[in-house]
Amino acid sequence: MSFRLLYQDKDSRARLGVLTTPHGxxxxxxxxxxxxxxxxxxxxxxxxxxxxxxxxxxxxxxxxLRPGLDIIRQAGGLHKFMGWDHPILTDSGGxxxxxxxxxxxxxxxxxxxxxxxxxxxxxxxxxxxxxxxxILGSDIMMTFDECVHYPAARDYVEQSVELTTKxxxxxxxxxxxxxxxxxxxxxxxxxxxGSTYLDLRKKAVEELLSIGFDGYAIGGVSVGEPQxxxxxxxxxxxxxxxxxKPRYLMGVGTPPDVLEAIADGCDMFDCVVPTRNxxxxxxxxxxxxxxxxxxxxxxxxxxIEEGCDCFAxxxxxxxxxxxxxxxxxxxxxxxxxxxNVRFYVRLIELxxxxxxxxxxxxxxxxxxxxxxxxxx
Amino acid sequence: MSFRLLYQDKDSRARLGVLTTPHGxxxxxxxxxxxxxxxxxxxxxxxxxxxxxxxxxxxxxxxxLRPGLDIIRQAGGLHKFMGWDHPILTDSGGxxxxxxxxxxxxxxxxxxxxxxxxxxxxxxxxxxxxxxxxILGSDIMMTFDECVHYPAARDYVEQSVELTTKxxxxxxxxxxxxxxxxxxxxxxxxxxxGSTYLDLRKKAVEELLSIGFDGYAIGGVSVGEPQxxxxxxxxxxxxxxxxxKPRYLMGVGTPPDVLEAIADGCDMFDCVVPTRNxxxxxxxxxxxxxxxxxxxxxxxxxxIEEGCDCFAxxxxxxxxxxxxxxxxxxxxxxxxxxxNVRFYVRLIELxxxxxxxxxxxxxxxxxxxxxxxxxx
Numbered sequence: 001m002s003f004r005l006l007y008q009d010k011d012s013r014a015r016l017g018v019l020t021t022p023h024g025x026x027x028x029x030x031x032x033x034x035x036x037x038x039x040x041x042x043x044x045x046x047x048x049x050x051x052x053x054x055x056x057x058x059x060x061x062x063x064x065l066r067p068g069l070d071i072i073r074q075a076g077g078l079h080k081f082m083g084w085d086h087p088i089l090t091d092s093g094g095x096x097x098x099x100x101x102x103x104x105x106x107x108x109x110x111x112x113x114x115x116x117x118x119x120x121x122x123x124x125x126x127x128x129x130x131x132x133x134x135i136l137g138s139d140i141m142m143t144f145d146e147c148v149h150y151p152a153a154r155d156y157v158e159q160s161v162e163l164t165t166k167x168x169x170x171x172x173x174x175x176x177x178x179x180x181x182x183x184x185x186x187x188x189x190x191x192x193x194g195s196t197y198l199d200l201r202k203k204a205v206e207e208l209l210s211i212g213f214d215g216y217a218i219g220g221v222s223v224g225e226p227q228x229x230x231x232x233x234x235x236x237x238x239x240x241x242x243x244x245k246p247r248y249l250m251g252v253g254t255p256p257d258v259l260e261a262i263a264d265g266c267d268m269f270d271c272v273v274p275t276r277n278x279x280x281x282x283x284x285x286x287x288x289x290x291x292x293x294x295x296x297x298x299x300x301x302x303x304i305e306e307g308c309d310c311f312a313x314x315x316x317x318x319x320x321x322x323x324x325x326x327x328x329x330x331x332x333x334x335x336x337x338x339x340n341v342r343f344y345v346r347l348i349e350l351x352x353x354x355x356x357x358x359x360x361x362x363x364x365x366x367x368x369x370x371x372x373x374x375x376x
Numbered sequence: 377m378s379f380r381l382l383y384q385d386k387d388s389r390a391r392l393g394v395l396t397t398p399h400g401x402x403x404x405x406x407x408x409x410x411x412x413x414x415x416x417x418x419x420x421x422x423x424x425x426x427x428x429x430x431x432x433x434x435x436x437x438x439x440x441l442r443p444g445l446d447i448i449r450q451a452g453g454l455h456k457f458m459g460w461d462h463p464i465l466t467d468s469g470g471x472x473x474x475x476x477x478x479x480x481x482x483x484x485x486x487x488x489x490x491x492x493x494x495x496x497x498x499x500x501x502x503x504x505x506x507x508x509x510x511i512l513g514s515d516i517m518m519t520f521d522e523c524v525h526y527p528a529a530r531d532y533v534e535q536s537v538e539l540t541t542k543x544x545x546x547x548x549x550x551x552x553x554x555x556x557x558x559x560x561x562x563x564x565x566x567x568x569x570g571s572t573y574l575d576l577r578k579k580a581v582e583e584l585l586s587i588g589f590d591g592y593a594i595g596g597v598s599v600g601e602p603q604x605x606x607x608x609x610x611x612x613x614x615x616x617x618x619x620x621k622p623r624y625l626m627g628v629g630t631p632p633d634v635l636e637a638i639a640d641g642c643d644m645f646d647c648v649v650p651t652r653n654x655x656x657x658x659x660x661x662x663x664x665x666x667x668x669x670x671x672x673x674x675x676x677x678x679x680i681e682e683g684c685d686c687f688a689x690x691x692x693x694x695x696x697x698x699x700x701x702x703x704x705x706x707x708x709x710x711x712x713x714x715x716n717v718r719f720y721v722r723l724i725e726l727x728x729x730x731x732x733x734x735x736x737x738x739x740x741x742x743x744x745x746x747x748x749x750x751x752x
Contacts, residue, residue, distance in 0.1 A: 037699075037703045037705055038699065038700075041705065041707070044710070044711075045691065046687070062703075066699070066702065066703055067674070067699040067703075070675075071674060071675055074675050074677065074695075075693070081693075081696055083691040083692050083696065298443070299447055299450050301450065315421065315422075316459050317451070317457075319443070319451060320414070320459065323413075323443040323447070324413075324415060326442065327438075327443075329417065330417060330418045330706055330709065330710070331417070331418060331419070331420060333706060334418075334420070334710070335420075
């Protein structure tokens with residue numbers, strides 16, 4: 001078993017676990033910064049490690065198109081290519097094919113599409129997506145799925161879940177054929193789709209469980225639906241998933257979203273928010289979000305967040321970072337991204353401590369009360 | 377005396393020295409990375425220190441306009457504002473007023489100009505430029521000068537040198553009035569102008585020497601003239617300057633330029649080349665310059681330079697960095713800038729060793745022979 005459940009909170013569904021991967025153990029709950037193109041934007045591997053990052057996410061779709069699999073194979077896999085020897089989860093490209101690619105054509109076999117970079121034509125099938133992720137050498141692979149946007153008609157979603165389930169079964173069969181009998185086996189996660197239709201989510205879960213995966217992801221959330229629905233889907237779907245497998249809520253979210261999802265029993269999270277917002281000058285703090293471009297920070301010589309141990313906060317002031325953004329200096333983008341990643345990692349670290357101490361609900365309430373102070 | 381000459385090469389005019397500043401000692405020869413707007417582009421202070429950088433340059437003109445002196449005064453000076461507690465040299469703004477600013481109007485009193493950022497009107501006088509640099513708190517201040525472009529008519533240059541000399545005298549008088557009797561006294565350097573007219577350079581040197589400065593800069597080179605002329609001006613002017621004061625060749629240059637200037641007896645250099653070219657994907661190596669965007673590096677899994685101890689070379693390959701540039705990832709700009717700065721610092725470190733060992737000419741020849749291999 002790759003996942004060990006260490007502790008189950010009494011007052012919520014929050015839990016502590018350890019996931020063992022070919023590149024080491026990952027403690028859960030865990031937040032995974034997104035390294036779309038083989039780099040977590042603006043940050044180097046040593047900066048991620050210093051920030052306490054245990055695992056990052058890579059995008060199969062992006063890396064398949066650029067630099068391409070030949071280069072990554074020659075490099076000896078994604079870890080070596082990007083100089084990161086800790087765990088990596090790669091998504092299957094499902095989300096990107098349906099959000100980024102052009103002229104996509106869906107069939108039972110797979111998805112044909114044109115590259116968003118150069119228009120070249122490609123076909124992704126469940127089997128090919130396994131092959132891609134084997135070449136990438138990620139620690140955790142995701143099955144190919146159809147990611148449906150919100151809102152979607154029930155009929156469409158019903159058919160789509162059926163297709164995703166078929167693809168999941170083909171993925172598992174192909175994965176089992178390919179998989180070597182080695183201690184460093186890559187893990188394979190299935191993805192629960194079903195849009196906002198809870199009965200379809202339930203059906204999807206049942207079928208995926210009958211196939212059997214190393215972990216289960218809740219996909220197709222954070223695709224345009226109201227926030228309440230994200231919580232409802234996450235809570236309901238997580239409650240259907242087995243205790244002894246990790247649960248990964250894809251593409252979520254803001255700090256309050258992550259705390260809510262931990263309380264609902266989700267274990268793994270990824271989101272571009274800390275780095276994307278960081279590049280826009282938006283910093284996360286325990287008091288809420290700060291837009292450091294704003295004139296109010298012109299003469300503010302405090303760190304982004306008092307007491308934060310990140311390089312940006314130990315070394316620089318809000319006034320300096322505001323100046324960097326104002327003068328279009330790239331160092332500013334790095335500093336806020338670095339702080340935001342550290343903020344997310346610390347939020348997770350504190351959550352684990354609170355779960356361990358049996359006080360997660362109180363912790364979450366106090367964080368939320370503070371967090372909304374500034375925004376409110 | 378702030379400068380101690382430690383060693384004079386027998387076979388060239390190259391020399392070793394130590395310059396004592398309020399923020400510590402600087403070994404010469406020295407290369408100063410350029411931190412125009414209070415940041416050496418893409419790099420943080422700890423990355424500069426790890427690269428062996430001893431002193432950086434800041435631009436009075438840029439910092440005066442943005443973030444403005446109020447902010448830097450409130451921060452407690454430029455060192456604290458940017459989080460760098462090692463020496464800083466600030467230029468006087470002369471070069472920027474004459475290259476960047478709009479609608480400039482020159483008079484004996486000073487230079488009126490419009491900001492290149494917002495068009496606001498400003499007047500810089502020699503005295504004001506001292507005031508600015510006192511607020512910045514730089515370790516080495518430069519006098520305000522007129523930087524003449526190439527080519528320039530003799531009549532114009534003659535008058536210009538006269539003006540620059542008058543400004544230098546006013547700067548020194550004002551500096552002496554302002555200067556506190558403290559162990560942490562800022563240093564003041566005069567700037568030799570005179571374009572390509574060697575007799576005017578000589579006249580400028582004589583007048584500046586009669587005023588007396590902590591060091592002497594050779595300005596108005598690398599402003600469009602052929603490379604041979606840079607060497608000729610540097611060599612001739614350096615030969616006129618006293619042995620017991622540091623000689624700073626402004627805005628120079630490529631690695632071969634720097635070695636040539638060291639041989640001519642220059643001690644200090646600054647140039648945007650390592651960081652500007654780095655942001656364009658151009659890496660300096662002992663074999664010459666590599667354009668890492670080029671397709672030839674697509675599958676090249678060697679470091680930028682074998683044996684280089686910088687983070688980029690220890691951790692990443694040319695193929696990965698090429699991918700980062702291709703995918704427009706900001707980490708690429710940082711990695712090549714970091715390598716280039718380390719390359720320049722190492723070139724200087726090796727030059728010092730060679731001077732100390734009495735073999736600088738042989739060292740320079742062997743570096744040059746290798747360097748031109750690739751370009752040629």
